[in-house]
Amino acid sequence: MTLQGKDRRPKADIQSRNYGHFKFLPYDGPMKPYSAACERNKEPILQVLKTVITRADRRLLEVGTGTGQHAEFMAPYFPQLEWHPTDLGERLSDLKIWHRDLRASNIQPPQRLDVSKDDFPKLKFDLVFTANTLHIMHWKDCKAFMKLLGNRLRENSRAIFYGPFNYEGNFTSESNREFDALLKERDPLSGIRSFEDIHNNMTKHGFELVEDVEMPANNRMLIFNRLKFIG
Ligand SMILES: C[S@@+](CC[C@H](N)C(=O)[O-])C[C@H]1O[C@@H](n2cnc3c(N)ncnc32)[C@H](O)[C@@H]1O
Numbered sequence: 001m002t003l004q005g006k007d008r009r010p011k012a013d014i015q016s017r018n019y020g021h022f023k024f025l026p027y028d029g030p031m032k033p034y035s036a037a038c039e040r041n042k043e044p045i046l047q048v049l050k051t052v053i054t055r056a057d058r059r060l061l062e063v064g065t066g067t068g069q070h071a072e073f074m075a076p077y078f079p080q081l082e083w084h085p086t087d088l089g090e091r092l093s094d095l096k097i098w099h100r101d102l103r104a105s106n107i108q109p110p111q112r113l114d115v116s117k118d119d120f121p122k123l124k125f126d127l128v129f130t131a132n133t134l135h136i137m138h139w140k141d142c143k144a145f146m147k148l149l150g151n152r153l154r155e156n157s158r159a160i161f162y163g164p165f166n167y168e169g170n171f172t173s174e175s176n177r178e179f180d181a182l183l184k185e186r187d188p189l190s191g192i193r194s195f196e197d198i199h200n201n202m203t204k205h206g207f208e209l210v211e212d213v214e215m216p217a218n219n220r221m222l223i224f225n226r227l228k229f230i231g
Contacts, residue, residue: 033094037132038069041219045131045162046074048213048221052158053078057126062086063113063145064133068098075107082106084121086113115145120152128153131162134198135180138189143201150205153226159207161222162215165195173218198222 053060058081062071065085075083083106087095095110113119115137128149134142149159164176171177171192180192199209199222207224215221 033067033098035067035069038067041131041162041216042070042073044216045070045221046077048215048223049074049129049160050077052160052223053081053127055080057081059123059125060084060127060129061113061121061125063115063128063130064088064136065095065110066091066132068095068102068110070129070131071107072098072102076103079106081127082108084108084123084125085110086121088112088114115148116141118148120148125153125157127158127160129160129162134161134163134193135183136187136190138187139193139197142193142198146198146201146205149202150207150226155226155228157226158210159202159224159226161198161224162219164192164218165198165220165222166192167195169194176218195220195222 057078060078060081061084063086065071065087068085071083071085075081085095085099085107087110089112092110092112099107099110111121113121134145137145153159164172164179166172166176171180176192183190183192195212202209202224206227208227209222210225211221211223213221213223
């Protein structure tokens with residue numbers, strides 16, 4: 001696991017990261033939510049997903065789909081998969097507008113999913129993917145999410161978390177420290193999560209860490225595999 005050195009990115013770049021607030025851009029219809037961060041990170045995320053998703057996988061649940069840009073870009077690369085986008089109820093109307101105009105036929109209609117409630121769809125998922133959500137969710141919701149994953153995923157299913165993480169109590173870059181301060185200004189209960197806390201909770205709920213991949217701009221991709229289900 002290699003950690004990034006000193007971050008030299010300009011401040012404007014730090015401030016353009018995704019806080020869970022999206023811009024709305026006009027397109028050939030109503031205003032459509034858009035995240036610049038998604039445009040930058042979708043290709044590197046896809047390259048990692050290609051190493052994790054197999055031909056035998058059938059269903060992927062995306063938690064905190066946001067603008068839908070990740071699903072729209074990535075789902076066509078995995079035609080064997082049903083891609084299930086989900087988000088909080090308040091995001092669903094935007095996601096429905098987005099879904100209406102999609103060309104990728106393997107993206108299912110967006111569903112409401114709040115990890116703090118037990119409304120995980122009653123389907124068997126081979127994969128759960130979530131990007132840039134753990135630093136937005138409150139820690140109690142992150143814990144509820146990991147517990148839910150332990151209850152609902154079966155042996156050899158994978159949970160994939162993309163975003164920034166701290167290691168051994170330290171930020172991995174100055175830009176992550178500033179990002180964390182900005183997050184906390186908006187919501188004191190949000191903030192960059194500790195890798196060790198995520199790892200401990202996932203282990204407690206029956207997962208092993210398969211890979212911790214260094215990603216551009218001081219982000220990581222954590223890949224967990226569900227061990228044999230006991231219970
Ligand atoms: C920063 S956005 C990330 C969106 C998208 N995945 C991306 O990478 O751009 C965080 C997302 O997490 C969702 N979210 C926040 N709390 C949540 C919860 N308790 N359950 C499910 N999603 C949640 C928000 O609605 C938002 O869409």
